[in-house]
Amino acid sequence: MxxxxxxxxxxxxxxxxxxxxxxxxxxxxxxxxxxxxxxxxxxxxxxxxxxxxxxxxxxxxxxxxxxxxxxxxxxxxxxxxxxxxxxxxxxxxxxxxxxxxxxxxxxxxxxxxxxxxxxxxxxxxxPNLAGMRAQMLSLFLIASAQGILNVLKAKSEKEEA
CATH class of the missing domain: 3.30.70.1730 (Ribosomal protein L10, N-terminal RNA-binding domain)
Structure with a gap:
């Protein structure tokens, strides 16, 4: 060539x-x-x-x-x-x-x-990488908060019973 x-x-x-x-x-x-x-x-x-x-x-x-x-x-x-x-x-x-x-x-x-x-x-x-990371982080935070609320609710219901 x-x-x-x-x-x-x-x-x-x-x-x-x-x-x-x-x-x-x-x-x-x-x-x-x-x-x-x-x-x-x-x-x-x-x-x-x-x-x-x-x-x-x-x-x-x-x-x-x-x-x-x-x-x-x-x-x-x-x-x-x-x-x-x-x-x-x-x-x-x-x-x-x-x-x-x-x-x-x-x-x-x-x-x-x-x-x-x-x-x-x-x-x-x-979305770009930063946008995807923000979406994942918000999902984790929402899921974590919901999980904590479910545990607290279950504990209070168990104590009431």
Whole structure:
């Protein structure tokens, strides 16, 4: 492989290695100002948006041992990776695409598993990690308080009897 091409493959591998997930997006009809808007919203999540040649992306995906992406690698492709919260990145992408008719998410790979467009949209509706932790904590607190009340109620009923 020519050094120039190997450099591009190495860059694509670095992008794919930036996180446990990657979104592949069709960027047809995305203007420069739209791309700048998307990049800004992704930057807030710690993610990046890069346009990659399909042949280069296919080679990089095989080297990273990702599932076969060849059937979705048609037309212009951008990869979105990086960031810690996959839900926040998915939300930024879905929000961006709501107003764009011609661009679309092709597919996503998370933990080496393919996610469909519907799964990506469902992922975007989940709370982020901090939100999930808060929900779990509130469940534990409510359950603990309810458990203590049940014990006290049972003890008082036993003493009355």
């Amino acid at each position: 020519r050094p120039e091409k190997q450099y591009l493959v190495d860059e694509a591998i670095a992008r794919l290695s930036a996180s446990d997930f990657v979104f592949l997006m069709n960027f047809t009809g995305v203007s420069v100002s739209d791309a700048a808007e998307l990049r800004a919203s992704l930057r807030a999540c710690g993610a990046e948006y890069h346009v990659v040649k399909n042949s280069i992306l296919n080679i990089a995906a095989k080297e990273r041992e990702l599932p076969d992406l060849s059937e979705v690698l048609e037309g212009p492709t951008a990869i979105i990776s990086g960031g810690d919260a996959v839900t926040e990145v998915a939300k930024a992408i879905v929000d961006f695409l709501k107003t764009r008719d011609r661009s679309d998410v092709k597919i996503a790979v998370m933990d080496k598993k393919l996610l469909s467009k519907d799964e990506i949209e469902a992922l975007s509706k989940l």
